[in-house]
Amino acid sequence: MRRSAVSVASHIADGHGKLTDPELRKSLGSARGALFEFETQNELATGLGFIDQDSSRQLLDLATETAKLINGLLGKLEI
Numbered sequence: 001m002r003r004s005a006v007s008v009a010s011h012i013a014d015g016h017g018k019l020t021d022p023e024l025r026k027s028l029g030s031a032r033g034a035l036f037e038f039e040t041q042n043e044l045a046t047g048l049g050f051i052d053q054d055s056s057r058q059l060l061d062l063a064t065e066t067a068k069l070i071n072g073l074l075g076k077l078e079i
Contacts, residue, residue: 002071007034008066021077027067032070039063 008031015027039060046056 001038001045004034004038004041006040007031012070025077026073028070028074031072032067035063035067035070 011031011034015024015031018024018027042051042056042059042063045051046053046062051059
């Protein structure tokens with residue numbers, strides 16, 4: 001879960017650093033993929049009893065907010 005969470009931020013930073021909309025778009029897509037990976041790992045960790053339901057819900061709420069931000073950025077970029 002930590003790796004995928006760090007990957008989200010790293011992909012965004014990488015795309016921003018390349019200074020072109022196509023590269024940023026590609027990196028935001030990768031960040032979104034890492035976020036979906038995080039959500040899947042969260043569900044698995046909850047199902048296996050590694051984290052409780054309340055913690056899981058909080059993490060999913062943060063992931064949802066992050067997804068909205070990523071999608072908003074993607075929507076602002078030209079195709």
